[in-house]
Amino acid sequence: MSGHPVSIAGEPTVNVEQARIFGLTQDEYRKIHEIVGRTPTYTELGVFSVMWSEHCSYKSSRRHLRKLPSKSELVVQGPGENAGAIDVGDGWAAVFKIESHNHPSFVEPYQGAATGVGGILRDIFTMGARPVASMNSLKFGAFDHPRTRFLLGGVVGGIGGYGNCVGVPTVAGEVMFDAAYNANILVNAFCLGLVRKGEMMSAKARGVGNPVLYVGSATGRDGIHGASMASAEFDKESEAKRPAVQVGDPFTEKLLIEACLEAGKTGAIVAIQDMGAAGLTSSSSEMPSHGGLGIELDLDKVPLREANLTPYEILLSESQERMLIVAERGREAELQAVFEKWDLHAVVIGRITDDQRWRARWHGQVVADIPIGALADDAPLYDRPAAAPRVQRQSKIPFTEKPEPAKALRALLDNPNVASKKWVYRQYDSIVQSSTVLGPGSDAAVIRIKNSRRAMALKVDSNPRACALDPYIGAVGVVCEAARNVACAGARPVGITNCLNYGNPERPEVMWQFIRGVEGLRDASLAFGAPVVSGNVSFYNETEGHAIPPTPTIAVLGVMNDFTKHVTQFFKEPGDMIVLVRTALPSLAASEYSATFGIDGASLGAIDLAREAALIDGLVEGAEQGLIRSAHDIAEGGLAVALAEACFNPRAILGAEVELGQAGNADADAFFGEGASTVILSIAPGDAARVGKLFAGRGLEFAIIGQVTADPRLKIGSAIDDDVSELQHIYEDAIPRRLGSGD
Amino acid sequence: MKWGVVRFPGSLDDGDAIHALADVMGQDARILWHKDESLNGVECIVLPGGFSYGDYLRTGAIARFSPIMKSVAKFAADGGLVIGTCNGFQILCEAHLLPGALTRNRSLSFVCDRVWLRVENAGTPFTRATKQGDVLRLPIKHGEGLYVAPEDELRQMEERGQVILRYVDADGRETDAANPNGSMRSIAGVANERFNVFGLMPHPEHAVEPMLGGEDGLKIFQSIAWSAR
Numbered sequence: 001m002s003g004h005p006v007s008i009a010g011e012p013t014v015n016v017e018q019a020r021i022f023g024l025t026q027d028e029y030r031k032i033h034e035i036v037g038r039t040p041t042y043t044e045l046g047v048f049s050v051m052w053s054e055h056c057s058y059k060s061s062r063r064h065l066r067k068l069p070s071k072s073e074l075v076v077q078g079p080g081e082n083a084g085a086i087d088v089g090d091g092w093a094a095v096f097k098i099e100s101h102n103h104p105s106f107v108e109p110y111q112g113a114a115t116g117v118g119g120i121l122r123d124i125f126t127m128g129a130r131p132v133a134s135m136n137s138l139k140f141g142a143f144d145h146p147r148t149r150f151l152l153g154g155v156v157g158g159i160g161g162y163g164n165c166v167g168v169p170t171v172a173g174e175v176m177f178d179a180a181y182n183a184n185i186l187v188n189a190f191c192l193g194l195v196r197k198g199e200m201m202s203a204k205a206r207g208v209g210n211p212v213l214y215v216g217s218a219t220g221r222d223g224i225h226g227a228s229m230a231s232a233e234f235d236k237e238s239e240a241k242r243p244a245v246q247v248g249d250p251f252t253e254k255l256l257i258e259a260c261l262e263a264g265k266t267g268a269i270v271a272i273q274d275m276g277a278a279g280l281t282s283s284s285s286e287m288p289s290h291g292g293l294g295i296e297l298d299l300d301k302v303p304l305r306e307a308n309l310t311p312y313e314i315l316l317s318e319s320q321e322r323m324l325i326v327a328e329r330g331r332e333a334e335l336q337a338v339f340e341k342w343d344l345h346a347v348v349i350g351r352i353t354d355d356q357r358w359r360a361r362w363h364g365q366v367v368a369d370i371p372i373g374a375l376a377d378d379a380p381l382y383d384r385p386a387a388a389p390r391v392q393r394q395s396k397i398p399f400t401e402k403p404e405p406a407k408a409l410r411a412l413l414d415n416p417n418v419a420s421k422k423w424v425y426r427q428y429d430s431i432v433q434s435s436t437v438l439g440p441g442s443d444a445a446v447i448r449i450k451n452s453r454r455a456m457a458l459k460v461d462s463n464p465r466a467c468a469l470d471p472y473i474g475a476v477g478v479v480c481e482a483a484r485n486v487a488c489a490g491a492r493p494v495g496i497t498n499c500l501n502y503g504n505p506e507r508p509e510v511m512w513q514f515i516r517g518v519e520g521l522r523d524a525s526l527a528f529g530a531p532v533v534s535g536n537v538s539f540y541n542e543t544e545g546h547a548i549p550p551t552p553t554i555a556v557l558g559v560m561n562d563f564t565k566h567v568t569q570f571f572k573e574p575g576d577m578i579v580l581v582r583t584a585l586p587s588l589a590a591s592e593y594s595a596t597f598g599i600d601g602a603s604l605g606a607i608d609l610a611r612e613a614a615l616i617d618g619l620v621e622g623a624e625q626g627l628i629r630s631a632h633d634i635a636e637g638g639l640a641v642a643l644a645e646a647c648f649n650p651r652a653i654l655g656a657e658v659e660l661g662q663a664g665n666a667d668a669d670a671f672f673g674e675g676a677s678t679v680i681l682s683i684a685p686g687d688a689a690r691v692g693k694l695f696a697g698r699g700l701e702f703a704i705i706g707q708v709t710a711d712p713r714l715k716i717g718s719a720i721d722d723d724v725s726e727l728q729h730i731y732e733d734a735i736p737r738r739l740g741s742g743d
Numbered sequence: 744m745k746w747g748v749v750r751f752p753g754s755l756d757d758g759d760a761i762h763a764l765a766d767v768m769g770q771d772a773r774i775l776w777h778k779d780e781s782l783n784g785v786e787c788i789v790l791p792g793g794f795s796y797g798d799y800l801r802t803g804a805i806a807r808f809s810p811i812m813k814s815v816a817k818f819a820a821d822g823g824l825v826i827g828t829c830n831g832f833q834i835l836c837e838a839h840l841l842p843g844a845l846t847r848n849r850s851l852s853f854v855c856d857r858v859w860l861r862v863e864n865a866g867t868p869f870t871r872a873t874k875q876g877d878v879l880r881l882p883i884k885h886g887e888g889l890y891v892a893p894e895d896e897l898r899q900m901e902e903r904g905q906v907i908l909r910y911v912d913a914d915g916r917e918t919d920a921a922n923p924n925g926s927m928r929s930i931a932g933v934a935n936e937r938f939n940v941f942g943l944m945p946h947p948e949h950a951v952e953p954m955l956g957g958e959d960g961l962k963i964f965q966s967i968a969w970s971a972r
Contacts, residue, residue, distance in 0.1 A: 160853050164884070165794045167755030251753050251797025343752065427853045429884045431949050431956065434759045448955075451766070564954060 004038060005366045008310055011042040018042075022049035022225075023232060028380060035374045043312045043360070044368045047375065050225065050278035050316055051285065054539050057379035060505040061537040064518045068532040069525050074494050075533060080290075082123040082203055082273065084533025085195070086495040088559050090452045093200065095129035096192040098137075098460065098499040098555050100538035104245040105187040109154025113187050114162035114248040115320050120191040121166060122274035125257050126323065128201035128264045129193030132433055133447045134163055136173045136189050137460045137499070137553045141182030143416050143738060148177065151185055158248075159189070160427040165250035166257065169436050170428035171445035172458055175421050178595075180464065183543035188499040188553045190460055194449065201264055203273040205291040205326045205352055210270055212284070212295065212350035213332065215339055216256050216322040220305035222246050223279070223318025233504055233542045252321040252344070259342035260323060266338065268331035275322040281315045281375070283324040284350070285358050289376035297350040299362040311362040326352060386511035403597060405671050405719040409640045412672065413727055415596055418637040419734030437563050441650075442570070443633050444489040448563040455563035457491035460555040465590035466604055466675070468549035471513040473604045474590075475520025475552045480612045480677055481635065482556040483528050487616040488631035488679060490567045490623030491558025493528050496521075498535040498554050503547025505539045513550040514539075521552060527609035528616065530556065560623070567623050569632035570649035571656065574710035576629055576682040578656060580639075580703045581618070581695045583611040586673025592636040593672035604675060612677055614698035619679065622694050630682040638672035642680055644714055647724045648731065655713045655724055658706030671716065682708055744971045746772040747785030749815070749831075751806045755793030756828065756948060763948040764789075768964060777809040786971050787824040788815055790831025792884075792946060802845065802887050803833035812838055824868055824967055825940045829885055832932075832942030841935055841942045842900060843892035849925025853886040857956065858923055860931050860945060861911040864904040867934055868970035869941040872962045878915045879908075879959040881945035883923055888944040890926035890933070897928060908932035908943055 012018055019029035022045060032040055032048050040048065054060060070078035076093040077085035083097035101116025117134065124131045136159055141148045163170045168191070223246035263269055271291070273283040280302070288295040299314050309317070325346075327335055332348055339346035353359075358372040403411065412418050425440035437455060438446035444459040461482040467474030483493040498521060503510040514537075525532050541548040560566060571578075588594050589602045622628040634642045639660075647654050660670050683691050688704060695702040712724040748760045757774060764772035772789075775782060782788065795806035806812065812834075819825050819840050827835040835841040848854060862870055862877045873879070892900070900906055908931040912921040922929045924944070932943030947960030 157852075164853055164855075164886075165753070165755075165797065167793065249797070251794060251799065254753055254755075254794075426855055429755075429853075429855050431855070431882055431884065431946075432755055432759065434762050434949060434952075434955060437954055450762070 003366065005041045005044065005369045007041050008367065014039055014042050014045050019045060022046065023053060024049050028052060031380065036370060041367060043315060044370060046312045046316050047281050047368060050281060051375045052379050056278050056282055058537055059380050059382050060384050060539060061514065062381055063383060064515055067518060067522050069522060070531050070533060072529060072531045075531055076197060077200065078533050082126045084497065085127065085200065086533060086557060087197065088449065088456055089454050090449060091197055092194050092449055093197045094192055094456060094557060095124050095127045095195055096190065096497055096557060097123050097534040098188055098190040098497045098553060099536040100499050100501060101187045101189060102185065102501065102538055102541055105155055106185050108245040109151045110158040111245055111247050113155040113158030115246045116187050116189040117159055117162040118248045118250065118253050118320055119276050120189045121168065121253060122276065122323065124191045124193035125260055126201060126203065126272045126274050127193065127195060128199055129195035130261060131168045131191050131193040131257065132435060133192045133445065133458060134168050134170045134190060135458060135460045135555060137462055138173065138175045139181045139186035139551065140177050141185065142179040143177045145182050149739065155187055156424050156427055162248055162250045164429040166254045167432050169430045169432050171430050171436055171439050171447060172460065173425065173440065174460055174462065175424055177416050180549050183546065184541045184548050186501050186551060190497065190555045192458065201269060201272050203271055203287050203290060205271045205287040205293055207270055207329065208293065208352055208354040210329050210352045211327050211332050211348045212352065213325040213327055213335060213346050214302055214349045215325055215346045216344055217249060217252050217319055218303040218305045218345065219309065219314055219317045220319045221309065221313055221317060224313060224316045233540050246318050246320045248320050255342045255344055256321055256323065259339050259344055263335050263338045266334050268328045268334050269325055270328055271326040273324055275324055277318065279316060279318045285372055285375040287324065287326055288352055289372045294353040294355045294357040294372050295350055296353050297360045299360055301347055301349040303345045303347060311360060311367040315360065384505055384511045385508045386515050387508035388512050389509045402668055405640065406722060408593065408672060409644065409720055409722065410730055411596060412592060412637040412641055413644060413731040414734045415592060416735050416738065417592055418641055420732045422732060423735040423739065437566055438489065438568060442568045443485040446489050446563060446566045453562045455560050455566065457486040457489040457558040457560065458555065459485040460553060461485065462551050462553040463590065464549040464551045465595065467517065467551060469590050470604045471516040471550045472520040473607060474550065475517040476524045476607050478552055478554045479521060479524035480607060481633065482554045483530065483616055484633050484677060484679065486556050486558035487619040488567060488569065488633050490565055490620065491560040492620045493530045493556045493558045493616065495557040496525055496530050496532045496554060498532060498552060499538065500535065501538045501541050501548065501551040501553060503542040510547055517550055517552045524609060527613050565623055565626060567628050567631045569646055570630055571646045571654045571682050571708040572629045574654060574708050575685065576708040577685050577688055577704050578658060578706040578708060579681040579683055579691065580678065580705045581615065581681065582676055582678035582701050583608060583615055584676035586638060586669050586678060587675040588669055588673050589675055591638065591672060591674040593638060593668065611700060615677055615700055618694040618698055618700065622691060627683060627687050627691050628681050629684065632680050634678040634680065635674060638674055640671045640716060640720065643716065644727050646680060647714055648728045653712045653724050653728060655709035655711045656706060657709055657715045660705060660717050744770055744787065744968050745785045746770055746787050746789060747775040747782055748772060748789045748791055749775045749777060749811055751777045751795035751809060753794045753797055754791050756946060757791040760789050760791045760948045763951040763960065764964060767951045770968065775811060777811045780810050780814050782814050782818060787826065787967050788818060790827035790834050792829030792831060795830055795834065803830060803837035806834045807838040816840060819940050822937065822939050824970065826869060826967065827942040828946055828948065829944055832944055833887065835940060835942045840940050841933055842896055843890055843933065845887050846889045846891055847887050848889055854923055855884040856923060857882050858945060859911050859913055859921065860908045861915050863906050863909055867907060867938045869963055869966050870907060871966035871969050876915065878911060879962065880950065880957050881947055881959055882949045882956055883945050885944055888924040888926065890930040892927065900933065903936060905934050905936065906930055907934050907941060
């Protein structure tokens with residue numbers, strides 16, 4: 001192995017201008033020159049540019065992410081692998097992660113969202129875990145924005161088209177519409193898998209001389225520079241980047257899932273990684289680098305969709321459904337037999353070396369030869385300046401005219417952000433694998449572990465309006481909400497994954513939002529003893545200088561000992577008492593009410609994390625003791641909406657009669673306020689004392705506010721008296737009506 | 744009773760069928776690999792749901808050429824019991840083991856929901872454990888479940904009692920709103936003329952436990968188990 005890598009005829013000249021086109025700064029180009037000790041080849045420059053992109057290198061975020069708690073007794077795998085893992089009992093580990101696919105989904109919604117699902121699935125099954133549940137968090141522009149309908153249909157179609165075809169249930173999610181996302185939608189995809197503890201696979205290569213196998217679909221020209229696209233702002237030309245969006249093939253993905261899990265059982269796999277962002281380049285550099293080794297690739301062996309791909313294209317292609325495997329030497333044939341059974345390629349394309357170089361050959365010549373650490377673990381790290389914006393957004397418009405509560409309730413139920421998302425989740429298979437105890441439509445999803453009583457509860461949440469008012473309190477609130485949702489279902493929160501969606505980190509106020517968000521996440525994670533085991537950062541969600549509001553998306557995993565004790569949000573029995581438990585007073589700040597009626601509320605109140613943790617303890621204990629018949633978190637639309645939703649029991653609707661006391665009766669804060677951590681419970685009348693002790697005993701406000709009625713009317717004080725079936729119709733018809741699809 | 748669940752590339756509910764039959768009902772159920780021709784002496788074949796071969800070309804169109812399908816056709820011709828759910832139903836129609844075809848839902852969207860179904864013929868090996876007019880609650884999840892057949896064929900099928908299940912509302916009434924995919928005559932499940940091959944879009948294997956979608960699906964499998972005796 002010797003001599004400098006050669007350039008290929010017809011390639012552009014490598015210089016600082018070409019580096020700039022690839023998104024590298026002058027300093028970065030100089031550093032690359034220094035590292036390779038000469039002018040890099042075009043191929044090498046391309047490789048550096050994707051590996052040093054924000055998307056792959058986390059160069060702006062890494063030093064801040066280190067602040068996040070990642071340890072607990074239950075952590076089996078923290079950050080550093082393809083996904084994190086938590087011990088969920090009975091010898092099982094839950095492997096989970098959430099990831100963004102925002103930029104491609106805006107450019108090409110169906111394929112962008114579909115490949116987002118595909119990518120997160122691969123992160124899970126590369127760990128040796130069978131994917132058992134998916135969720136997603138979607139943010140679109142205003143519902144009446146001309147592009148929203150196209151994007152909504154495309155994204156939902158793509159998630160369903162891919163997820164339904166691979167046999168992984170989509171069990172929960174959230175959808176929001178807001179003008180702040182008109183030019184930058186968010187598509188965050190979550191997946192969770194189960195693996196026997198001790199059978200987890202790794203992405204750390206070892207064993208000099210071990211063969212490197214390429215597995216899955218052939219390589220085409222799609223997705224070249226996808227990682228770079230995700231690391232730049234959008235502009236008018238972004239639509240022209242459609243070729244940088246990959247095309248998914250869920251059928252091949254399903255075969256890959258089965259083949260990889262079966263191959264894992266042979267014990268012949270040393271390391272395995274998805275060819276995700278930056279494709280063959282990232283997987284082939286990261287696996288050996290994590291193991292302190294090097295690699296030599298023979299690009300002539302890579303299966304290609306069309307002839308005449310250049311080394312640059314082969315290395316940067318983001319064609320989907322491809323994996324790279326480091327095998328035990330001499331056991332290649334064993335693995336190839338498994339992949340052949342599933343009609344998949346499995347070709348040896350390289351070997352692990354001991355020289356810590358990343359080297360690629362093509363047509364008998366070396367085309368890239370780079371110190372491997374420079375690509376993976378030692379990529380540049382930035383401490384970007386951060387500064388709070390001078391003027392905080394605050395209440396400006398005074399209350400003009402408050403709508404009557406009864407009218408406001410109907411208007412809120414008809415608001416697509418509050419209304420039923422059944423139009424969306426009806427397009428997802430939520431039951432395949434026979435483990436969905438509680439699917440979409442309640443506070444959290446509940447997935448049982450087969451042949452066990454144990455179950456997991458899952459929820460994904462975000463609150464960009466609160467984060468825009470205060471990025472720290474907003475982030476704390478999002479973790480609290482997701483954790484509370486999981487606890488409402490009866491599960492104890494044990495782990496967190498996050499997808500941090502922000503604007504351009506080169507702007508100090510965005511960096512400040514990001515840092516405050518991470519600090520909020522850290523503090524809440526510590527308070528709940530639920531570590532952050534995996535995550536993803538998506539910067540540059542910005543078009544022509546307009547950034548999205550800070551949007552940390554948080555998914556929380558909870559566990560419960562007995563799935564038969566899970567709790568839903570729906571009232572169960574007429575005569576049950578309705579109970580309000582809360583940690584603070586409600587407020588209209590950042591509420592859907594304020595957004596709907598054009599009233600900008602006050603600033604956010606501080607969140608008392610000790611009280612939040614106490615609320616969760618009470619909810620989990622109450623569910624374990626079978627004292628809670630229903631539990632519903634108060635979120636968009638406040639108490640009035642939450643009460644209505646609790647009446648919409650799918651078995652048979654019920655009614656509720658509630659008194660809020662003198663202060664509450666015409667008080668918008670009490671009816672529609674959000675912000676504070678509040679849950680409404682229904683309990684058997686005889687259990688009031690015991691339930692009271694669970695919460696009042698922990699210093700929380702506990703009040704019996706009414707009772708469940710057989711008569712399907714929702715009565716709140718003297719202000720609201722409405723027909724529940726009519727309210728339900730408004731709630732369920734809001735989105736289909738706007739889309740003009742009655743079906 | 745010995746059951747064989749065929750696993751095609753892209754089958755998804757194969758594991759669920761095994762779970763329902765073996766774990767819940769205590770039956771002897773095993774996977775039959777699509778590349779094999781041997782049926783291992785099973786007494787009932789289940790073609791599960793999913794997206795066999797990615798549903799490329801047309802749902803079920805490629806799966807019908809799998810090596811195992813030759814054996815399935817022979818097994819059916821000899822009077823063996825075959826049940827196909829969802830994609831399995833589509834494959835049975837493509838293989839001409841059942842009349843009619845399944846096309847894109849009226850809404851043009853995939854639909855995952857729970858529906859009510861009225862038993863139209865309780866005298867078959869697949870519905871023996873039910874009564875005529877019983878209303879069952881089963882889940883559906885498909886993008887192409889709109890059942891079509893020529894009008895005169897439909898009439899003959901009705902006369903012979905080959906229409907086994909129909910989409911209805913909770914009270915057992917056939918209405919347009921209760922028809923989730925626009926199927927002709929609200930047809931959800933049909934049998935062949937000999938009543939040994941049965942296809943349905945709903946998923947009985949996903950309704951076998953009280954906390955996961957109810958137990959109405961058991962009635963279908965119990966009927967088959969009784970028939971074999």
